[in-house]
Amino acid sequence: xxxxxxxxxxxxxxxRHFNWNRQPAVWLLxxxxxxxxxxxxxxxxxxxxxxxxxxxxxxxxxLLDAATQLDWPMRLTIPTIxxxxxxxxxxxxxxxxxTEGVADVIESRALHGGTxxxxxxxxxxxxxxxxxxxxxxxxxxGPAIHLGGTLASIIARRFQHPPRxxxxxxxxxxxxxxxxxFNAPLAGVLFALExxxxxxxxRAFAPIVIASVAGSVVCRLHIGDMPAFIIPHYTxxxxxxxxxxxxxxxxxxxxAVAFIRSVQFTDRWARQIAIPLWARPAIGGxxxxxxxxxxxxVLGVGYGATDDALKGQYSLILLLSLVVAKIAATTITMAxxxxxxxxxxxxxxxxxxxxAFGILAGQIFPDIASQSGLYAIIxxxxxxxxxxxxxxxxxLIVFELTGDYAVMIALMIASSISTLLTQxxxxxxxxxxxxxxxGLHASDGPQRLLLETIRVEEIMTADSSGLGQTIEDExxxxxxxxxxxxxxxxxxxxxxxxxxxxxxxxxxxxxxxxYHKRALxxxxxxxxxxxxxxxx
Numbered sequence: 001x002x003x004x005x006x007x008x009x010x011x012x013x014x015x016r017h018f019n020w021n022r023q024p025a026v027w028l029l030x031x032x033x034x035x036x037x038x039x040x041x042x043x044x045x046x047x048x049x050x051x052x053x054x055x056x057x058x059x060x061x062x063l064l065d066a067a068t069q070l071d072w073p074m075r076l077t078i079p080t081i082x083x084x085x086x087x088x089x090x091x092x093x094x095x096x097x098x099t100e101g102v103a104d105v106i107e108s109r110a111l112h113g114g115t116x117x118x119x120x121x122x123x124x125x126x127x128x129x130x131x132x133x134x135x136x137x138x139x140x141x142g143p144a145i146h147l148g149g150t151l152a153s154i155i156a157r158r159f160q161h162p163p164r165x166x167x168x169x170x171x172x173x174x175x176x177x178x179x180x181x182f183n184a185p186l187a188g189v190l191f192a193l194e195x196x197x198x199x200x201x202x203r204a205f206a207p208i209v210i211a212s213v214a215g216s217v218v219c220r221l222h223i224g225d226m227p228a229f230i231i232p233h234y235t236x237x238x239x240x241x242x243x244x245x246x247x248x249x250x251x252x253x254x255x256a257v258a259f260i261r262s263v264q265f266t267d268r269w270a271r272q273i274a275i276p277l278w279a280r281p282a283i284g285g286x287x288x289x290x291x292x293x294x295x296x297x298v299l300g301v302g303y304g305a306t307d308d309a310l311k312g313q314y315s316l317i318l319l320l321s322l323v324v325a326k327i328a329a330t331t332i333t334m335a336x337x338x339x340x341x342x343x344x345x346x347x348x349x350x351x352x353x354x355x356a357f358g359i360l361a362g363q364i365f366p367d368i369a370s371q372s373g374l375y376a377i378i379x380x381x382x383x384x385x386x387x388x389x390x391x392x393x394x395x396l397i398v399f400e401l402t403g404d405y406a407v408m409i410a411l412m413i414a415s416s417i418s419t420l421l422t423q424x425x426x427x428x429x430x431x432x433x434x435x436x437x438x439g440l441h442a443s444d445g446p447q448r449l450l451l452e453t454i455r456v457e458e459i460m461t462a463d464s465s466g467l468g469q470t471i472e473d474e475x476x477x478x479x480x481x482x483x484x485x486x487x488x489x490x491x492x493x494x495x496x497x498x499x500x501x502x503x504x505x506x507x508x509x510x511x512x513x514x515y516h517k518r519a520l521x522x523x524x525x526x527x528x529x530x531x532x533x534x535x536x
Contacts, residue, residue, distance in 0.1 A: 023206070026165060030172040030207035033155055034214025037148035037176035041215065042222055044129055044144050051133020052300065055082060060132075064304035067135075067296035075296060076289035082134020083285025086127060086338055087278035093123040097277050099131075099339035100124045101142035103434040105149040105174060105196055110440065111453055113163030114153055114170040121150025128339030131281070135299040137288060137329035141181045142341015148177030148215075149196075164533050168204045171197045175208045176215030178393075183219055184400040188212035191393035195431065199534035229307050229401055234374035236406050241361075241368060245410045248357050248375060249382050249417030255323065255353050256386035256422050259346070260430050262331045270335035277337065284336020291329050297322055298329040302348040309351040310380070312358075312373035319356040323349055342430055346384035354379015377407065382414035386422035389429020391415045446530040450523060451485035459484060459522050460501045460512040477502045478514055484523060491516045 049059045055078050058066030067075060090097060100120060108116050128143035152173030156166035171192040179188030189212045193200050275283065291298055297305035305322065308314060314322070330345040358375025381398040385391040395411045428436065435441070441448050457480035476490050477500045490499055491514070501512040 023203070026168070026207050027210055029155055029159065029169060030210040031214050033148075033152045033169060033172045034176040034179075034211030035218055036151045036155075037144075037173045037211065038180040038215035038218025040125075040147045040151060041144045041177050041180035042219065044125060044140060044147065047126070047129035048132045048140060048301075051130050055134045060301055061304065063300045064297060064302075064308075067292065067299050070296075072293050075292045076286065079135040079285035079289040079292070079299070080282055081285075082130070083136075083281035083283070083336065083338065084278070086131050086134070086136075086281040086285075087276075089123075089127050089130065090281070090337055091278045093127065094120070098337050099127050099143070101146050101341045102195070102343075103431040105146055105170065106431055107435060107438070107440060108149065108153070109167050109170055109196055110449055114149075114156060114166035116146070116150045116153040116170075118150060118154055121147055121153075124339060125150075128341075131333075131338040131340050132300050134285065135288060135292065136281075136285070136338035136340055137298045137300070137302065137326065137333045137345060138338060138340025139342060139344025139346075140301055140340065141178065141343035143339060144177040144181050145174050145341070148173035148175075167197065167533075168207055171204060172207050172211035175212035178215075178397075179212040180215040180219040182397050182400070183216060183223075183225070184397050185209075185212045185216040187393050187397040187400055188215065190396055191390055194393050195388065195390050195429075201534055229303070229310055231310050231377065231401055232373060234371055234377065234407065236374070236410060237370045238368040241370060241410070242413065244357075244361050244365075244369070245378060245413045246417055248354060248378055249414035250421060251357055252350065252353060252379055252382035252414060252418035253386050253421035253425070255349060256346075256383050256418060257425050259327050259330070259349060259383075259387060260422075260426060260433060262327055263334050263342075263430070264433065266331040266335040280336045281338050284332050284338060287332045287336075288329050291325055291332075295322060295325040298326050301344045302326065303344065306344075306348045306351045306380070309355045309376045310373055312355065312371055312376070314352075314355060316356055316359045319352045319359070322352045323356070326352070342387060343384070346387040347380050350380035350383030351376045352379075353383055374407065374410075377401075378410050378414045381411045382418040385415040386418040387430050389419070389423075389432065391419040446534070447527060450526045450530065451488070452483055454484040454522065454526065456480050456482045456484070456487055456501055456514060459487065459519050460514050461518070462512040475500065477507070477510075479504050480511070484519060487514050487519055488516075488523075491519065 045060070052058055052060055052063055056063055056066045105116070108114055125143050125147045131138060132140060149170050152169045153166065156169045161169065174196045175188040175192035178191045179185040189208050192208050193204065197204060288298070309319065326345060326349050330342065333340065355372050355376035357379060358370070358372030361375065362369040362372060377398060381395050385394040388394060395415045398411055399408050426433070441452060456478045460480065476494050478487055478490065480501060487499065497516050498513045500510045501514060502509060503511055
């Protein structure tokens with residue numbers, strides 16, 4: 001007797017039947033990932049609220065008001081003691097001594113076939129929520145993105161998918177997390193394609209859209225159809241303001257570069273100081289508390305202060321002060337190993353920058369300048385686009401918050417200019433700067449990435465016939481863990497067709513050869529496969 005259609009359908013859900021040729025199966029997994037990532041993002045927000053309630057007797061949304069009313073000893077003590085708890089958690093839960101975020105998801109896509117360990121994902125998310133709950137100046141979106149990627153990785157491994165599909169599902173988890181965080185499904189799709197995958201292959205589009213929509217639906221079912229910020233309706237007073245929007249893009253680029261360089265410098269300086277890992281967040285928490293004595297706005301995610309700036313409720317002096325204070329607090333947070341991301345701080349800094357610019361524009365051109373709140377919205381998009389290296393998705397996030405096509409024009413002008421200038425001054429986004437520090441140049445295209453990630457042991461021809469032969473000092477050799485780039489460099493410079501491979505423990509004993517022709521063939525084949533994945 002033949003199986004019923006529904007029986008045949010469920011039989012094909014078994015991992016052995018999920019393959020690249022069955023796109024509907026991948027779409028179904030994307031739906032599952034979107035739902036899981038949506039609930040994970042909600043859980044993160046609830047955990048942040050729980051830790052904030054324990055620390056400040058407030059929720060994330062009311063943290064600014066609660067912190068403003070606290071006595072100064074408590075503003076100083078809570079981040080310090082909380083930092084000690086974060087340090088202990090880091091010491092026991094994360095051997096690498098830091099939480100993971102968006103850069104690690106990009107690294108997973110580039111090096112590990114979309115694989116993220118479950119323990120690392122859960123530990124990073126927990127420590128990040130604790131960090132934000134005790135006042136660390138960072139963001140919740142980075143941990144949500146990493147957790148969404150972790151869940152996608154688990155599902156991809158469970159169904160034994162090849163790396164090319166696992167990477168698409170990784171993007172699906174990220175899209176759902178962004179969508180659920182901002183209630184912005186379109187922006188979630190573009191962020192996953194633009195930042196994580198780095199391409200817009202048609203085959204990746206449908207699963208990522210499905211996951212993003214699912215994450216947004218989960219968010220709306222449980223939290224409501226509410227955007228991250230409640231923004232008043234602003235209108236552009238005159239299209240003669242175009243030069244002002246362009247100038248705001250220039251200013252936003254300067255602020256973004258200042259932020260990125262500050263994080264780089266502070267992190268490099270902190271690494272040179274011999275402080276135990278468990279004590280670093282406590283020291284950082286004390287410094288953040290000192291800043292919070294004057295500016296409690298910098299504590300936590302900071303969306304309360306961002307919302308006030310978007311409504312035009314701050315003075316010029318306060319806005320400028322908060323730009324400096326938030327950059328300082330966030331660099332301290334990152335250097336002292338608190339958890340969290342830079343998405344929320346970039347929105348905060350951008351809103352303050354745009355608001356200050358808008359006040360100045362109104363004073364210089366009172367007849368044609370729009371309200372400062374409108375400039376705060378534009379600045380929020382422009383600074384975050386430059387820092388994150390994601391002008392399309394960040395512009396869409398802000399557009400989905402406003403729904404105003406006239407404002408969209410201003411967003412595009414400022415964001416494109418700020419991103420281009422930041423790329424000209426630094427050359428990379430914040431995430432790719434983090435990867436560069438680890439020796440992974442993911443922004444330089446697949447050819448550079450393949451040269452850095454393919455190892456000699458993958459291209460060598462094992463041969464023990466050379467055992468016992470004497471290797472002279474000037475004879476070029478390779479180790480199995482060295483890169484294809486190193487191998488090709490030696491082959492080109494020595495003008496040889498083969499190079500000996502030796503073991504690090506016994507460098508005088510050959511274990512194989514690298515043939516020039518074979519190395520080039522493997523490199524070209526990998527380039528072709530990468531090109532197919534990125535364009536189909």
